[in-house]
Amino acid sequence: MATVIQEVRASYAFVERNINLTRRYWGWEIVFLLYSIVNSLAVTFIGAAMQQITGQKVDTSFLVLYLLIGTLVWSYLSVVFDAISEMITWERWEGTIEYTFMAPVSRGTHMIGTVLFAIVYGIVRTGVILVVVSAFFHVDLSKADLFSSTVLLLVGSISFVGLGIVAAVLPLMFTERGSQMTRVVEAVLLLVSGVYYPVQVLPGWLQVIARISPATYVLEGMRLSLMNGANVPALAGYLIPLLVMGLASIPIGVVVFGWAERAAKRSGTLKRSG
Amino acid sequence: MSELETPIAVEIEAVSKVFVDGASLGIVDRFRRQHPRKSVLAVDAVSLSVQRGHIYGVLGANGSGKSTLIRLVSTLLVPDQGRVLVFGHDVVKEEMTVKRLINRVSVEAAFFRVLSPMENLLYAARLYGIDGGVARKRIVEILGQLGIESEKVGEPLQKMSRGMQQKVAIARALLTSPVLLLLDEPTTGLDPRSKREVQQLVLDLRAHHDTTVVLTTHDMDEADRLCDRIAVLHHGRMVADDTPAGLKRVHGATPAATLEDIFMALTGHSIEEEEEEEAAPVG
Numbered sequence: 001m002a003t004v005i006q007e008v009r010a011s012y013a014f015v016e017r018n019i020n021l022t023r024r025y026w027g028w029e030i031v032f033l034l035y036s037i038v039n040s041l042a043v044t045f046i047g048a049a050m051q052q053i054t055g056q057k058v059d060t061s062f063l064v065l066y067l068l069i070g071t072l073v074w075s076y077l078s079v080v081f082d083a084i085s086e087m088i089t090w091e092r093w094e095g096t097i098e099y100t101f102m103a104p105v106s107r108g109t110h111m112i113g114t115v116l117f118a119i120v121y122g123i124v125r126t127g128v129i130l131v132v133v134s135a136f137f138h139v140d141l142s143k144a145d146l147f148s149s150t151v152l153l154l155v156g157s158i159s160f161v162g163l164g165i166v167a168a169v170l171p172l173m174f175t176e177r178g179s180q181m182t183r184v185v186e187a188v189l190l191l192v193s194g195v196y197y198p199v200q201v202l203p204g205w206l207q208v209i210a211r212i213s214p215a216t217y218v219l220e221g222m223r224l225s226l227m228n229g230a231n232v233p234a235l236a237g238y239l240i241p242l243l244v245m246g247l248a249s250i251p252i253g254v255v256v257f258g259w260a261e262r263a264a265k266r267s268g269t270l271k272r273s274g
Numbered sequence: 275m276s277e278l279e280t281p282i283a284v285e286i287e288a289v290s291k292v293f294v295d296g297a298s299l300g301i302v303d304r305f306r307r308q309h310p311r312k313s314v315l316a317v318d319a320v321s322l323s324v325q326r327g328h329i330y331g332v333l334g335a336n337g338s339g340k341s342t343l344i345r346l347v348s349t350l351l352v353p354d355q356g357r358v359l360v361f362g363h364d365v366v367k368e369e370m371t372v373k374r375l376i377n378r379v380s381v382e383a384a385f386f387r388v389l390s391p392m393e394n395l396l397y398a399a400r401l402y403g404i405d406g407g408v409a410r411k412r413i414v415e416i417l418g419q420l421g422i423e424s425e426k427v428g429e430p431l432q433k434m435s436r437g438m439q440q441k442v443a444i445a446r447a448l449l450t451s452p453v454l455l456l457l458d459e460p461t462t463g464l465d466p467r468s469k470r471e472v473q474q475l476v477l478d479l480r481a482h483h484d485t486t487v488v489l490t491t492h493d494m495d496e497a498d499r500l501c502d503r504i505a506v507l508h509h510g511r512m513v514a515d516d517t518p519a520g521l522k523r524v525h526g527a528t529p530a531a532t533l534e535d536i537f538m539a540l541t542g543h544s545i546e547e548e549e550e551e552e553a554a555p556v557g
Binding site: 005006009010012013016017020021024025094095096098099100101102103104105106262265266267268270271 | 291293294316342345348349350351352354370373374376377378380382383384385386387388389393396397398400401402403404405406430
C-alpha cells in the first residue's frame with residue numbers, strides 16, 4: 001500500500017511540474033494557443049468560402065463542420081502526442097534528465113504522470129479553441145451523439161498515448177536526431193490520417209499507412225458521431241481497431257522504452273543533447 | 275545485514291567503462307565495420323571502498339573519469355566490467371533500492387530554471403514519495419538553514435546566482451535524506467565565499483547527519499580540507515587511494531608536500547597541465 005501511495009505521489013510530481021512549467025512559460029502558451037486558434041479559423045474559413053471559390057452550390061455548413069472536427073481533433077491528438085513524445089527531449093533541453101532518471105520512480109509511473117497531464121492539457125486547450133472558433137461559425141450539432149464521440153475520443157487517446165510512448169523512444173535512442181524524427185512521425189500522421197479530407201483521396205500506398213494510423217479511426221469515427229449521430233455500437237468498426245492499437249502499442253512502447261533506457265545507460269548517451 | 279548496519283557504503287570492484295564516439299546504441303555501428311568509431315576508456319579497472327560516514331574524495335583533472343565513476347554509482351551508467359555495490363546492493367541488479375539510498379549534486383545545476391526553488395524541490399520531494407505538505411515545510415526550513423531567504427523561495431532559479439543555485443541543489447539532495455550523497459564537483463565555478471559555504475555544509479553533513487559523501491573535485495585544497503580519504507584518478511585509472519596524510523607521507527618528497535605536489539608526483543603533471551592537455555585539439 002505504501003508503495004502505491006509513493007507511486008501515486010511520484011506520478012503527481014510530473015503533473016504538478018508540467019502545470020508549473022506551463023504557468024511559468026505562459027507567454028509561449030498564449031502564443032501557441034493563438035497560433036492554434038488562428039490555424040483552426042483559417043482552415044474552417046476555407047470551408048465557409050468554398051461556394052465563392054468554386055462558384056457552385058456547396059453545402060457550406062457541412063464543410064465547415066467537417067473541417068472544424070478535423071482541426072479540433074487534430075489539435076487535441078497532436079497536443080497529447082507532443083506532450084508524451086517530447087518527455088525526453090524536454091528533460092534533455094532543461095538539463096534535468098539525469099535527475100529524473102536517478103529518482104526512485106518506475107518508468108511506468110513517469111509515463112502515467114506525463115499522460116495524465118497531456119490528456120487534461122489537451123482537453124482544456126482544445127476546449128478553449130472550440131469556444132473561440134464557435135463564435136465565428138454557426139456549428140450545427142443537432143444530429144451529434146456527444147456520448148459516443150466522447151467514448152471515441154477517450155479510446156482514441158489510449159492509442160495515441162501508445163504511439164506517443166513509442167515516439168518518445170526515438171530521442172532516447174538517437175540523441176542527435178531523435179526529436180526531429182518524432183516531428184517527422186507527426187507530420188506523416190497529419191498527412192495520411194484524413195484530418196482535412198477523406199483518406200480515399202490519397203494515393204493507394206498512403207492509404208495503406210492511413211489504416212495503421214489511430215488518428216484515421218478517431219477522425220472518421222468522430223465525423224460519423226458528430227455529423228450523422230452514430231452511436232457506440234455503430235462506431236465499433238472504429239473503436240475496436242483503436243482499442244487493439246492502444247492495447248498493443250502501450251505495452252510495446254513501455255518495453256521498448258525500458259530497453260532503450262538500459263541501452264542509453266550502457267552507451268552513455270542518456271544525457272547528451274543534440 | 276541491512277544497509278544501515280554495513281560498515282561499507284560503496285564498494286567498486288574492478289569497474290571499467292568505455293565510451294564509443296558517436297554511439298547510437300550499436301544499431302548504426304553494425305554497418306560501420308570498415309570505419310570503426312573511436313573509443314575512450316573512461317574508467318579503467320577501478321576498485322575502491324568507501325567507509326560509511328566518511329567523506330571520500332576523488333581527485334583528478336577534467337576527463338580523468340571522476341564524473342563517469344559518480345554516474346556509475348548513481349545508476350545513470352552501466353559498467354562494462356566489474357560491479358558497484360551501494361550498502362551491499364548492486365547498482366544494476368537492485369537499481370531501485372540503490373536509488374532510494376542516494377542523491378547526487380552535479381557540477382551543473384540540473385534544474386528547471388524557470389521554476390522556483392520551491393517548485394523544483396517539491397517536484398523532487400514527490401519523486402521520493404514525500405507528502406506535499408510535509409515537503410513544503412521542510413523545503414523552507416532547509417533553504418533557510420542554507421541562507422536562502424524566504425522571499426527568494428518562490429522566484430525563478432534563473433534569477434539566482436550560481437552559488438545560490440548550487441545551494442538549492444544541495445538542499446534538494448538533503449530533502450530526500452540520502453544515506454549516500456554523491457557530490458560531483460559541487461564547488462566548481464563558485465566564488466570563494468560560496469565555495470567556502472558549500473564546503474562547510476559538507477562538513478556539517480558528516481558531523482550532524484548519518485551521511486556518507488563521495489566528492490569529486492580538482493581543487494586540491496578542498497580535497498585536503500574535507501576528505502577522510504582520497505583516490506587520485508589519472509586517465510581513468512586509479513593511481514592512489516589513501517588518507518590525505520598518508521598520500522603526503524608516501525608520495526611527498528618533503529614533509530611540507532602539498533596535495534598539488536602529490537598529484538604531480540603521481541601523474542607527472544600539475545592538474546592545470548592535465549586539463550590543458552585534455553582540452554588540446556586532437557591530431
